[in-house]
Amino acid sequence: MAESGADNDRYQALYEALGYVFVDTGLLDLALTHRSWCAENADRPSNERLEFLGDAVLGLSITDSLFLNRPEQNEGDLAKARAEVVSTKALAVLARKLALGDLLFLGKGEINSGGRDKDSILADAMEAVFAGVYIDGGWEHAKNVVLNQLQSVAEQAQITPGERDFKTRLQEAAAEHALPAPHYEITSSGPDHGRQFVSTVRVGETVGEGRGTSKKQAQQHAAEQALLLLDAGTPSE
Numbered sequence: 001m002a003e004s005g006a007d008n009d010r011y012q013a014l015y016e017a018l019g020y021v022f023v024d025t026g027l028l029d030l031a032l033t034h035r036s037w038c039a040e041n042a043d044r045p046s047n048e049r050l051e052f053l054g055d056a057v058l059g060l061s062i063t064d065s066l067f068l069n070r071p072e073q074n075e076g077d078l079a080k081a082r083a084e085v086v087s088t089k090a091l092a093v094l095a096r097k098l099a100l101g102d103l104l105f106l107g108k109g110e111i112n113s114g115g116r117d118k119d120s121i122l123a124d125a126m127e128a129v130f131a132g133v134y135i136d137g138g139w140e141h142a143k144n145v146v147l148n149q150l151q152s153v154a155e156q157a158q159i160t161p162g163e164r165d166f167k168t169r170l171q172e173a174a175a176e177h178a179l180p181a182p183h184y185e186i187t188s189s190g191p192d193h194g195r196q197f198v199s200t201v202r203v204g205e206t207v208g209e210g211r212g213t214s215k216k217q218a219q220q221h222a223a224e225q226a227l228l229l230l231d232a233g234t235p236s237e
Contacts, residue, residue, distance in 0.1 A: 010103070017098050020133055020145050027136050031128035032100070034121060036107030036193050047128035050135075054127030057134045058086055061146035065154055073158065080161035080168070085154045088217060091123035094149055100125055113194035120213045166223035170203065173230055179204040182226070184219055201226050 011028060015021045022028045031054075035046040062085050066078050073081075084090060095101065101116035104125060115121050134142035147154075170182050186199045199218035201208045206229050210221025 014098060014100070014103065018129075018133070018145050019148050020137065020141055022132065022136050024136050027132040028129070029105070031132040032103050032125055033105040034107070034110060034115065034125070036110035036115065037105040038107075040107050041105075047125060050128035050131040051124045052131075053134065054129065054131030055086075057130045057142050058091075058127055058146055061130075061143045062086055062150065062154055064143070065147055065151065066158055069155065070158055073161075077158075077161040080165055081154065081157040083165060084157040084161070085150055088119050088123040088214065089220075090150070090153055091126040092119035094153075095122035095126045098126075098149075100129070107193070109191075110193050113191075115193070118213050119217060166220050166227055170201070170208075170223040170227050170230070173227060174203045177204075177230065179206075182223065184222070186215055186218060188215075203230065206230050 011022070011025065014028075027050075030044060031047050031050050033044060033047050035048065038044070038046045059082070062082055063078075066073070066081055066085075070078075096117075100122060104116055104121065106115045106121075110121075130142060130146055133145050167182070174180065174182055180203065182201050182203045184199055184201045186197055188195050188197045190196050195213070197212055197215050197218040199210050199212075199215070199222040201210075201219070201222040203226055206226050208222040208224070208226025208229060210218045210223070210225060212218035212221055
């Protein structure tokens with residue numbers, strides 16, 4: 001799809017925030033198209049393939065930056081820092097900053113269930129946008145867009161690697177307290193387009209509970225709660 005004046009107006013604020021203007025606006029349309037919209041409209045596919053590519057573009061951009069920024073940092077800390085920067089939560093925060101939710105092509109059911117503000121949908125769209133830049137403008141433009149948006153997050157993550165990885169921190173805390181390894185259980189409810197997950201984690205007598213729109217998010221929230229209880233020396237039962 002060729003760029004049009006209407007499309008340019010629709011995406012002007014996003015272009016300014018990204019520091020990149022798409023030559024092929026159709027790529028950006030595709031990057032912002034959720035599968036729920038495709039179920040109601042047959043003229044283009046969803047952003048899932050672009051999301052797959054964008055995950056790699058994002059990962060390499062951040063890995064390269066972390067690797068060069070602190071040559072003395074070991075592999076484990078580099079991995080923790082990268083995981084924090086490319087996490088669903090971090091990407092959703094960025095997507096909200098860019099007002100990406102307002103630009104998404106969503107089905108009516110997804111809109112009604114709050115899809116424009118769901119972490120998983122926003123993060124997937126963010127990855128798809130990175131892939132769109134890569135296809136539209138090449139590697140250098142894609143890397144620059146990623147780092148312009150996430151460099152400060154990466155630098156902070158590198159100072160305190162793993163700080164936001166609550167599951168890892170809980171596992172380490174359990175070992176320090178000579179407790180059994182954390183045991184997670186998870187349940188889900190709701191329709192496919194609006195599924196909610198509830199996770200509980202047990203560490204000895206301490207039980208944490210968390211909710212989220214993905215299993216990973218629910219487990220992280222449960223681990224965070226359990227850590228708070230464990231640090232306070234307060235069993236939950």
